Amino acid sequence: MDDRHGEGGVLGNEPGTERAVAAAEHRLAVRFPPSFRHFLLTSDGCPGIGAWTDELYSCDRLAWFRDTAAGETSIAVAEVFYGESDQHPDEGDWHPPAIFERSLLVAGGHDYWLLDPADPGAEGEWIAWRYEVDDGELTRFTNFAELVDFCRTEGTDDE
DSSP, rough: OOOOOOGGBBBOHHHHHHHHHHHHHHHHHOOHHHHHHHHHHOSSOOOSSSEEEEOOOOGGEEEGGSSSSSOOOOOOOOHHOOGGGOOGGGGGGOOOOHHHHEHHHHHEEEEEEEEEEESTTTTTTEEEEEEETTTTEEEEEEEEHHHHHHHHHTTTTOO
């Protein structure tokens, strides 16, 4: 992984190419939301942001959460506590098994970052979620950029 510092002291990889981003979108059969697409074209992945995320994934590492071992486990555990997705169709917006089944995994480590394409906003942005595995907590963000901003400043108020 490239550990260079870019403009503004941002730690990241070399920019992704339009071709790499388009290939990832094709592989996953989706068009990424604007803020995440911009991130990939600025830095195709990077070391984690915040204390609990080890890595923001590059185009070639992106996957649907349900298709990963972590996602399968998370769905199974969430179904024990919340029931299966089809048992609570009216709670889809906040029903963890449903969120896990439909979301794109974009970062991992101790916590996972998920982008949820279920209800894109007017600008085409997807809801972003931070899943804190240890306590099973999901935190909702308006979009990927808001999640990044929150995690970059998390804990800095106490110091």
